[in-house]
Amino acid sequence: MTSSLSTEAPPTSTPALEVAGLTVTFPGAREVVALQDVDLQVRVGEFVAVVGPSGCGKSTLLRVLAGLTPAGARVSGRTTVGPATAWMPQRDGLLPWRRALPNALVGARIAGQDRATADARARELFDEFGLTGFERAWTHELSGGMRQRLALLRTCLPGRPVLLLDEPFGALDAITRRRMNAWLAGVDLAGHGRAVVLVTHDVDEALLLADRVVVLSDRPGRVVLDLRVPRDGTDGARRSLLEALDPEGTS
């Protein structure tokens, strides 16, 4: 599917972001090593999902990739975040005192985009994101799925070449989440020179959306599997991911 989510396309061999030997520690009375010796490279045009058990450091990794080192954290290793990143945190962060369209424009305006250009582009994306007709809706008038699409639209609008998505559909019920995934699979987020990193608990979501899936171990999170998703059937890949997530076979 051709998407209008285009950005300037750098060469596809270019790593969009890379971390090597990344270790993140939260000091304190109960020191927590969140990530240990993590290597990850994401190329331009790639869609990579990061899965792992709760508390293994997925959000911490995304924050570091976004250049938002968590306050108080000790970070070591090499981090190369190439082009500017757009980060969608777990909570949608929509402003209840603004209607849908002005909410969508927040990031683009902060990024310095001209109002008329951002407005025209937002209206195109409202169509692509199935939100046409809701430009003047208040956020409380939108369903959970619509709110998440609006938050994702706002993240995409500034046209940054790296998208970092932290459980974008995590708060939705199972049916809405499946619908959102089916919709997102048809939106070529990683096309046109974008790189996407998606954090999720959901192996099926990862297999549906990503080109590669990276599995982190229990805390401290280390990469235990880095798997390219085959396009000719994902049963074997699914088994490998589930084994990597639960090596003891406890669940």
Ligand SMILES: Nc1ncnc2c1ncn2[C@@H]1O[C@H](COP(=O)(O)OP(=O)(O)OP(=O)(O)O)[C@@H](O)[C@H]1O
């Ligand atoms: N600002 C912070 N100060 C202290 N500890 C923190 C901070 N942020 C995260 N942690 C700790 O780091 C570890 C990893 O947290 P993180 O939120 O990255 O995990 P996660 O894999 O995203 O979890 P979940 O899947 O439940 O959202 C956890 O033990 C958490 O308590």
